[in-house]
Amino acid sequence: MRYNIIGRKVNLRDNFKERVYKKLGKFEKIFSDDAEAVVTVTVEKNRQTVEVTIRDNGILYRAESTALEMNDALDAVVDILGGQIRKNKTKLSKKMKPDSIEQFFADEGADDGEELEDEDYVVVKTKTFSVKPLSVEEAILQMNMIGHEFFMFRNANSNEINVVYKRKNGTYGLLEPEV
Numbered sequence: 001m002r003y004n005i006i007g008r009k010v011n012l013r014d015n016f017k018e019r020v021y022k023k024l025g026k027f028e029k030i031f032s033d034d035a036e037a038v039v040t041v042t043v044e045k046n047r048q049t050v051e052v053t054i055r056d057n058g059i060l061y062r063a064e065s066t067a068l069e070m071n072d073a074l075d076a077v078v079d080i081l082g083g084q085i086r087k088n089k090t091k092l093s094k095k096m097k098p099d100s101i102e103q104f105f106a107d108e109g110a111d112d113g114e115e116l117e118d119e120d121y122v123v124v125k126t127k128t129f130s131v132k133p134l135s136v137e138e139a140i141l142q143m144n145m146i147g148h149e150f151f152m153f154r155n156a157n158s159n160e161i162n163v164v165y166k167r168k169n170g171t172y173g174l175l176e177p178e179v
Contacts, residue, residue, distance in 0.1 A: 001028045001035040001054075010043040016070060023078045024052070030085065031056040041070055050074045052081060061085070131161065139164045140172055 003024070005017055020039050028035075035056035042049045050073035051064040061084055065076035133156040134142065143151035143164055150165040155176075163175040 001031050001033070001037055001056075003037050003039065005039045006041070008040065008042040010041055010048075010070075012041060016041075016074075019071060019074065023074060024054075026078075027054070027081065027085075041073075043070075048073055050077050052077045054081070133159070136162070136164060136174060 001024070003021065005012060005020055024037050024039075027037075031054065035054060038053045038055075040051045040053075042051075046068060047066050048068065048070040049064060049066040050070055052062070054061040061081055063077045063080035063084070065073040065080065067073040067076065131152065131154045134153045135156050139151050139153040139162070142153070143149075143166070150163055152161060152163045154160070155162045158176070160177055162177075165173045165175070167173050
């Protein structure tokens with residue numbers, strides 16, 4: 001796995017980078033050699049946020065945590081990633097290295113005898129609607145008017161299908177397709 005460690009508003013020490021390699025290294029047996037882990041550390045006032053994104057064979061894992069110390073935030077992020085993998089291990093075992101998921105949990109002892117049910121993803125409702133060209137600001141206004149957390153629209157500037165969404169901190173995000 002390749003690592004890319006980025007510090008925003010902070011110079012990262014070598015011992016933190018080594019801790020990242022050690023903590024995320026336990027996931028290496030699951031992912032291919034082409035996997036890329038991007039670790040972003042942001043420091044603002046008394047908050048330190050660690051965000052980890054792992055990409056491998058079209059699968060994306062992302063976790064973020066904020067704490068007073070970046071080491072604590074890193075520990076929380078690793079726990080979140082482990083939980084995501086544990087929750088979806090049967091589905092992931094079809095896409096990842098053969099038997100790597102089961103071996104990972106056997107080595108970690110993380111199952112604690114609990115076998116999570118193999119959930120099927122079931123679509124319970126399909127909704128169709130016309131998608132008319134809007135500006136991003138108009139799409140946000142529409143989303144707020146209908147009281148949804150996201151809104152899909154055709155961007156009037158690019159003529160592409162985009163999605164605006166409301167973030168946890170009250171700001172807005174925009175999803176654009178990439179070819």
